Amino acid sequence: MSTPPRLRTGAVSVTFGRNRVLRDVGFEVGAGEIHALIGQNGSGKSTLVKVLTGLYVPEPGATVEVDGVPLRLPVRPLEARASGVAVVHQSLGLVGEATVLENMRVGRLRAGRLSRRIHWEHERAQAARMFDRLEHHVPLDTPVHRLSEEDRATVAIARAMQDTPPGGGLIIFDESTRALSRRSLEHFYEMLDGVVRAGTSALLISHRLEEVADVADRVTVLRDGELVEAGLPVTRRGEGELARLMLGRNLAGLSSGGGHARPQDTPAVELTGVAGSRLDGAGVRIAPGEIVGVTGLADSGYQDLPYVLAGVERARGGTLVVAGNPVDLAQFSPMAAIDAGIALVPGDRERAGLAMDQSVAENAALPRTGGRGSRLAPIRRRAELAGLAPWLDRLELSPRDPHAVVSRLSGGNQQKVVLAKWLARAPKVLALHEPTQAVDIGARETIVAAVKDAAAAGCAVLVASGDENELSMLCDRILVFRDGRVSGELTGSPGPDEIVAAVFSSTDRRPLRGHNEERGLVP
Numbered sequence: 001m002s003t004p005p006r007l008r009t010g011a012v013s014v015t016f017g018r019n020r021v022l023r024d025v026g027f028e029v030g031a032g033e034i035h036a037l038i039g040q041n042g043s044g045k046s047t048l049v050k051v052l053t054g055l056y057v058p059e060p061g062a063t064v065e066v067d068g069v070p071l072r073l074p075v076r077p078l079e080a081r082a083s084g085v086a087v088v089h090q091s092l093g094l095v096g097e098a099t100v101l102e103n104m105r106v107g108r109l110r111a112g113r114l115s116r117r118i119h120w121e122h123e124r125a126q127a128a129r130m131f132d133r134l135e136h137h138v139p140l141d142t143p144v145h146r147l148s149e150e151d152r153a154t155v156a157i158a159r160a161m162q163d164t165p166p167g168g169g170l171i172i173f174d175e176s177t178r179a180l181s182r183r184s185l186e187h188f189y190e191m192l193d194g195v196v197r198a199g200t201s202a203l204l205i206s207h208r209l210e211e212v213a214d215v216a217d218r219v220t221v222l223r224d225g226e227l228v229e230a231g232l233p234v235t236r237r238g239e240g241e242l243a244r245l246m247l248g249r250n251l252a253g254l255s256s257g258g259g260h261a262r263p264q265d266t267p268a269v270e271l272t273g274v275a276g277s278r279l280d281g282a283g284v285r286i287a288p289g290e291i292v293g294v295t296g297l298a299d300s301g302y303q304d305l306p307y308v309l310a311g312v313e314r315a316r317g318g319t320l321v322v323a324g325n326p327v328d329l330a331q332f333s334p335m336a337a338i339d340a341g342i343a344l345v346p347g348d349r350e351r352a353g354l355a356m357d358q359s360v361a362e363n364a365a366l367p368r369t370g371g372r373g374s375r376l377a378p379i380r381r382r383a384e385l386a387g388l389a390p391w392l393d394r395l396e397l398s399p400r401d402p403h404a405v406v407s408r409l410s411g412g413n414q415q416k417v418v419l420a421k422w423l424a425r426a427p428k429v430l431a432l433h434e435p436t437q438a439v440d441i442g443a444r445e446t447i448v449a450a451v452k453d454a455a456a457a458g459c460a461v462l463v464a465s466g467d468e469n470e471l472s473m474l475c476d477r478i479l480v481f482r483d484g485r486v487s488g489e490l491t492g493s494p495g496p497d498e499i500v501a502a503v504f505s506s507t508d509r510r511p512l513r514g515h516n517e518e519r520g521l522v523p
């Protein structure tokens with residue numbers, strides 16, 4: 001008798017109101033494989049994960065089996081956990097302020113039956129065992145936000161492994177790796193390779209198709225809630241082919257670099273001597289039409305710059321000159337930034353100021369700068385909606401409805417709302433933090449084109465990113481940060497390898513995982 005797959009789903013359908021978001025989804029994940037689940041924003045990936053973990057109830061007729069044993073539906077979260085299914089959420093899903101030990105053991109702490117006291121020695125031993133299994137050790141008493149990015153990735157895997165029996169179980173990574181830099185990704189997959197070689201399975205959800213092509217053994221593709229492919233071997237399938245399967249069309253080739261710079265002009269924006277929690281004398285000058293990237297190691301401070309430029313993060317000191325007017329950064333505010341024509345697209349939606357219980361259109365109208373009660377408000381509102389609609393079309397918002405409530409949109413679609421809102425306002429300066437992080441490859445193409453169009457029209461663009469592919473697609477010039485200030489500059493539309501080499505001071509860009517044939521895992 002052949003061994004059953006690690007996970008098998010059958011006829012999983014989910015409907016919200018009149019919207020059927022999953023339709024008869026049946027697929028299998030084998031033992032010891034990395035299985036990727038890909039699809040455009042809103043195609044139903046997270047909904048499927050939420051069915052597997054018991055957050056959403058599938059329609060009658062669905063089946064979910066782990067190692068051939070059917071789970072009762074709707075899935076009971078504790079039963080899923082007991083059968084060896086673990087989930088790592090977006091951006092590793094760790095609590096920064098809590099220690100490694102607390103992150104490892106939260107939800108699992110056991111108090112003595114009589115004393116009601118927690119046996120910390122037992123908890124430490126349990127946590128340490130996982131790091132032994134991974135052969136990587138991380139200090140248990142350090143708060144997670146003080147760890148290196150690589151160590152944080154180790155903790156996320158170790159934490160999930162607690163629910164999987166040695167050599168068994170399934171870890172679901174729901175966009176967990178999306179904020180990791182190249183070097184941390186290499187480390188992450190080195191560890192995960194060891195875990196799956198021992199027999200544990202991984203279900204990987206990621207919009208980085210280059211990563212999927214590098215590391216996955218097989219791929220399942222969802223389009224509009226339906227299966228397009230189930231368990232297709234990934235061997236020798238490049239990013240382009242995966243994109244075609246996902247989008248149902250060919251992806252136009254993306255040119256790299258901005259190419260619209262007019263550096264002889266007086267700068268549209270200039271930051272000097274910026275001091276903040278992680279910044280220490282940083283400075284950037286951006287000409288009208290120029291797209292400048294800032295990058296570096298995770299703790300180098302470059303990520304703070306868009307927020308300082310948009311007045312969202314108060315700097316301790318430094319000067320901003322925008323359109324020839326100097327401003328003391330210690331006195332700067334978000335409203336002053338908006339008035340100066342500076343727009344911010346943050347990296348995570350929590351910082352994006354989305355009003356989750358309001359519609360897409362209502363969010364696009366926020367914040368209003370003055371004239372709230374004016375008789376002209378309805379006219380302005382209609383004009384705003386008219387300006388927004390083409391952007392919602394261009395970014396393929398799903399559902400394409402300006403009246404949809406934001407909390408009901410998928411994560412990537414929420415990100416698109418923030419982008420559409422600011423792009424529709426034709427800002428003078430755009431401050432972007434990982435602008436394509438949560439969006440699918442089709443929308444990434446559109447966003448890159450839209451940012452370049454904005455630059456061509458004279459907008460000065462700052463892009464903070466740890467993703468060398470994103471930087472290479474967008475930027476004319478890249479500043480590399482170290483210890484809170486600029487330590488190097490790459491000009492002439494640098495490529496991804498050059499960027500990684502500059503950030504890590506080494507030219508060694510290892511493959512994320514050996515080829516499928518080498519791993520001997522492809523049937």
Ligand SMILES: Nc1ncnc2c1ncn2[C@@H]1O[C@H](COP(=O)(O)OP(=O)(O)OP(=O)(O)O)[C@@H](O)[C@H]1O
Nearest residue numbers: 016021041042043044045046047408409410411412
């Ligand atoms: N609680 C809900 N109520 C109503 N609609 C919902 C709810 N949750 C999700 N949806 C809808 O279900 C569809 C699928 O969403 P889902 O989050 O599964 O997409 P996804 O493939 O994970 O997208 P992304 O890549 O953007 O994260 C979307 O159209 C979304 O608007």
